[in-house]
Structure formats: C-alpha cells, structure tokens
Amino acid sequence: xxxxxxxxxxxxxxxxxxxxxxxxxxxxxxxxxxxxxxxxxxxxxxxxxxxxxxxxxxxxxxxxxxxxxxxxxxxxxxxxxxxxxxxxxxxxxxxxxxxxxxxxxxxxxxxxxxxxxxxxxxx
Numbered sequence: 309x310x311x312x313x314x315x316x317x318x319x320x321x322x323x324x325x326x327x328x329x330x331x332x333x334x335x336x337x338x339x340x341x342x343x344x345x346x347x348x349x350x351x352x353x354x355x356x357x358x359x360x361x362x363x364x365x366x367x368x369x370x371x372x373x374x375x376x377x378x379x380x381x382x383x384x385x386x387x388x389x390x391x392x393x394x395x396x397x398x399x400x401x402x403x404x405x406x407x408x409x410x411x412x413x414x415x416x417x418x419x420x421x422x423x424x425x426x427x428x429x430x431x
Contacts, residue, residue, distance in 0.1 A: 315430040318397060319343045325393040326352055326418065333386045334379075335359060338416075347427045350394065350420040358414040366411040375411040383407050383418075391420075398426045 313321065322343040331337040339356025358366065358375070365371030383390075383405070391402040400422040409416040 313397075315345060315427075318426075319345055321397045322350060322352065322394065325390075325397065326354065329386060329390060329393070330354065330357065333382055345398075345427050345430075347425045348400070348422045350398070350422065350426075352418040352420075354416045354418070356414055357409065357416045358411065362411065363414065366414075372411040376409055379409050379416070380407070394420055394422070398422065400424050400426050 320343075322345075323341045326343065327337050327341055330341075334357070336357070336359050338354040340354070342353045344351045362375045362378075365375050387405055390405065394400070394402050402420050403423050404421040406419040406421075407416065
C-alpha cells in the first residue's frame with residue numbers, strides 16, 4: 309500500500325484532489341464526486357460541475373459544443389498536475405487520461421489508466 313493508505317482512504321484522497329483541481333482550474337467545485345479504484349484504472353464521477361454561465365450555454369447544441377471544448381482544453385492544461393497528484397496518492401504513473409462531460413446534466417467522467425494494478429495492494 310502506498311503511504312499505508314486503505315482503499316477507502318486512497319479513493320478519498322483522489323476525490324479530494326479532484327475537488328481541489330475543479331475549484332482551482334474550473335472555478336467551481338462539483339456538488340458530488342465519487343472515485344473508484346478498479347485494478348489499473350481510476351474512475352471518477354463528478355456531478356454538478358457546470359458554472360451558471362455554462363448552464364446557460366448548454367441550452368443550445370452549439371453551446372454544448374463550446375462547453376465541452378472549453379472543459380477539454382482546461383483538462384489538457386491541468387493534465388500534468390492531475391497526473392502528479394495521482395502518482396503521489398497511488399504510487400502509480402498515469403499512462404492515459406480520458407474525460408468527457410454531459411453538458412445537458414452537468415456530469416463529468418474522468419478515467420486514469422495506470423502503469424500497474426493499484427487494487428492488488430488491497431487484497
């Protein structure tokens with residue numbers, strides 16, 4: 309176990325890191341965040357991520373595209389920071405980061421793939 313953390317403590321640390329990232333990079337924290345460690349994958353589900361301005365934009369198809377593009381650009385700019393935080397918490401390197409947002413409901417998914425099975429240390 310990295311840093312002697314239990315699975316729940318590690319998932320909680322990941323959750324807190326994502327909340328902090330969202331607050332600093334996106335300007336607003338989500339209303340709900342859940343983090344799951346699944347072998348060599350970390351899955352994060354965020355609810356309530358849209359700002360009031362983004363909610364207005366998301367009322368049209370063009371606006372949805374704009375929100376998605378802006379969020380993708382921001383994640384791209386913050387990618388190194390996010391990957392460093394995952395390494396610090398899990399001891400595993402990120403091999404890929406995937407994300408998408410449903411701008412109609414204000415929910416986002418972030419997936420990290422890692423260089424090893426982090427879940428194995430908990431069994």
